[in-house]
Each structure stands twice: as C-alpha cells, then as structure tokens.
Amino acid sequence: MTTGNSGGGCVKKDKENGVIRSVITGCGSYLPARVMKNQDFEGIVETSDEWIVQRTGIRQRHIAAEGETTADLGENAARAALADAGVAVDDIDLIILATSTPNNTFPATAVEIQSRLGMHHGAAFDSQAVCSGFVFALTTADQYIRTGFARRILVIGSETFSRILDWTDRTTCVLFGDGAGAVVVEAAEEAGTIADRGILTAHLRSDGSHKSKLYVDGGPSTTGTVGHLRMEGREVFRHATGMIADVIEAAFAATGLSSDDIDWFVPHQANKRIIDSSARKLGIAPEKVVVTVDRHGNTSAASIPLALCEAVRDGRIKRGDLVLLEAMGGGFTWGSVLLRW
Numbered sequence: 001m002t003t004g005n006s007g008g009g010c011v012k013k014d015k016e017n018g019v020i021r022s023v024i025t026g027c028g029s030y031l032p033a034r035v036m037k038n039q040d041f042e043g044i045v046e047t048s049d050e051w052i053v054q055r056t057g058i059r060q061r062h063i064a065a066e067g068e069t070t071a072d073l074g075e076n077a078a079r080a081a082l083a084d085a086g087v088a089v090d091d092i093d094l095i096i097l098a099t100s101t102p103n104n105t106f107p108a109t110a111v112e113i114q115s116r117l118g119m120h121h122g123a124a125f126d127s128q129a130v131c132s133g134f135v136f137a138l139t140t141a142d143q144y145i146r147t148g149f150a151r152r153i154l155v156i157g158s159e160t161f162s163r164i165l166d167w168t169d170r171t172t173c174v175l176f177g178d179g180a181g182a183v184v185v186e187a188a189e190e191a192g193t194i195a196d197r198g199i200l201t202a203h204l205r206s207d208g209s210h211k212s213k214l215y216v217d218g219g220p221s222t223t224g225t226v227g228h229l230r231m232e233g234r235e236v237f238r239h240a241t242g243m244i245a246d247v248i249e250a251a252f253a254a255t256g257l258s259s260d261d262i263d264w265f266v267p268h269q270a271n272k273r274i275i276d277s278s279a280r281k282l283g284i285a286p287e288k289v290v291v292t293v294d295r296h297g298n299t300s301a302a303s304i305p306l307a308l309c310e311a312v313r314d315g316r317i318k319r320g321d322l323v324l325l326e327a328m329g330g331g332f333t334w335g336s337v338l339l340r341w
C-alpha cells in the first residue's frame with residue numbers, strides 16, 4: 001500500500017492553491033524509571049553483556065514497574081506531545097495508539113488514554129502491526145488528515161513487552177524493553193511539492209506467510225491466554241534488510257529523492273547490526289542515523305517515536321529537515337514514511 005502524495009508536479013491538488021499535508025507539530029516520550037542492564041540478566045538466563053552488545057548493540061532497557069501499564073506510559077508520552085505542540089486535548093479529533101501489548105483484550109487502550117486525557121469527543125482506536133505499528137498508525141493518520149476526516153491526530157506508540165516475554169528464553173528476553181512515544185499530527189496547506197513540510201510519501205507492506213517466525217503463542221481466540229513472544233531471530237534477521245530496503249526504495253521512487261537528500265534516518269530499533277547494514281545498503285551516512293537501541297532495547301511500536309523525540313529534543317532534527325522512518329516486524333509487516341520536519 002502506497003500513499004504517493006509526492007513527486008513534485010505530479011501531486012493531486014486538493015485545493016486550488018495547494019495540498020493538505022500531515023505535519024508533525026509536537027512530540028513526547030516516556031520511559032519507565034527502572035533500568036535493566038545486560039549484567040542484570042546474568043543469573044536469570046545463560047548470557048553475557050558481551051554477547052548481547054556484540055549481537056545486538058543493546059546495553060540496557062527500561063522495564064515498567066509492577067502495575068505500570070501501556071496506558072500509563074502512553075498517557076505520559078501523549079501529554080508531553082500535546083504540551084510540545086502547544087495543543088489542548090479539546091483540539092484533538094482522533095487518537096490512534098499503536099500497540100501489541102494493550103491493557104486489556106478490549107476495549108482499545110486508546111480509549112483508556114482518551115478518557116484519562118479528559119477527551120469526550122472524537123474517537124480513539126488501537127492499531128496493531130507489532131514493531132511496524134507506529135509507521136502503520138502514522139500512515140493511517142496521514143490518510144485521515146489528507147481526506148479531511150480529521151485535522152489534528154494524536155499518534156502514540158506504547159508498549160510493555162516485558163509482560164509478554166518468556167524470561168527463561170535467552171534468545172528473546174534480552175532484546176526488548178518498555179516505553180512510549182507520541183506525536184501530534186496536524187493538517188497544513190502546502191504547495192504540493194517535495195519542498196513541503198509534512199508527510200511526503202508512505203509505503204506499507206505485510207506478508208502473513210511469515211507469521212510463525214515472530215509471534216505470541218497465545219490469544220483470546222486460541223488459547224484464551226496472553227501468551228509469550230516467540231521468535232526465530234536468525235530468520236527475522238535474514239529478511240529484515242531486504243524488506244527495509246524495499247519500502248525505502250519505494251519512498252525514493254515516489255518522490256525522486258535519494259539517500260543523499262536524507263537529513264535524518266530514524267529506523268525501528270531492533271538490532272544495531274540491522275540498522276547499520278540497512279543504512280550501508282541504502283548509502284545513508286552513519287552520522288545521519290538516530291540510534292537508541294543501545295539504551296532502550298527493542299520497544300516495538302514505541303521505538304520510532306522515542307528515537308524521533310530524542311533527536312528533536314537534542315536539536316539534531318530541525319524544521320525543514322528531511323526525515324526517513326522505517327520499521328519491520330511481526331507478521332511480517334514493514335513500512336516507511338518520508339517526511340519533512
């Protein structure tokens with residue numbers, strides 16, 4: 001699936017003098033206080049700091065406190081994003097929460113966050129595409145904004161993967177962490193060229209034939225339990241760089257832009273080796289790559305907004321910069337969003 005709202009002169013004009021673009025006007029993030037270092041796994045499973053750092057680049061991750069939920073993390077990130085955008089909750093039309101670790105099977109955790117924010121209008125729903133969740137949710141928001149369905153959308157990625165890990169399985173439990181990130185996306189009238197601010201193009205893919213390579217072995221309609229994450233890591237790794245390159249090349253083809261034009265590459269943070277080889281394959285210089293996996297581990301749908309917010313907050317990403325987001329995860333699902341900050 002492709003939103004080809006890009007490519008200079010070939011953009012369909014929604015209005016006489018321009019097009020509607022989805023511009024990120026604020027971002028926020030939240031990490032639980034507890035930090036678990038690689039050394040803390042020694043004694044839980046047979047592993048070492050050296051193995052984890054060498055194979056993944058991860059040095060530590062944040063773990064939610066007992067009773068601290070996906071809604072708690074998401075609410076904190078959402079409040080920070082609203083404050084950063086200078087937008088009151090009354091001005092939000094829609095909340096989309098990307099998560100694979102909802103508070104309950106239903107209702108959507110998004111409606112719990114909606115209620116906690118004191119929002120009684122509009123709508124809220126969850127979106128589920130595992131580690132690609134934020135890219136899928138942001139692309140969904142872009143569609144709603146460009147059709148005029150909504151003007152301001154809160155897009156959140158929030159996860160408590162620590163709750164679905166098998167803490168006796170060393171091949172998975174060392175990889176993931178908890179956290180949340182959020183952005184406010186607003187409609188803006190732009191000229192309809194690649195110089196516009198906002199989302200220039202987005203590309204989503206999935207292929208369910210890979211389901212067994214990364215999944216949770218429980219669910220309401222199968223076991224009636226929550227289940228635990230299972231992954232054939234080597235198989236996921238084998239597919240990752242090709243799939244990532246596929247959606248990034250689609251973004252370049254749709255816009256006529258190239259890796260030389262990218263100011264910041266903000267990939268899903270699963271493994272430093274995957275990030276490095278993707279950047280190398282695409283010709284993106286290492287100094288343009290935003291990396292948080294060393295401190296956050298893999299926070300699934302939260303990883304991109306966490307990394308994005310960090311790079312905005314520390315002044316790396318500035319207005320007018322061209323920012324490339326990509327993710328790949330369970331399903332498989334994969335996708336890219338190319339936007340101008």
Ligand code: UT7
Nearest residue numbers: 046047048051055131170171174233234236237270271329
């Ligand atoms: O976000 C969703 C997408 N997910 C991903 O992108 C994850 C993709 N996969 C990966 O990042 C990597 O495949 C892993 C980090 C999961 C594993 O790295 P790898 O280089 O592919 O290692 P491997 O699975 O081939 O395992 C190598 C060895 C094995 O031992 P043998 O069979 O060679 O004796 C494992 O049993 O490392 C062993 N191993 C460990 N050793 C110490 C696996 N996990 C651990 C561990 N500590 N935690």
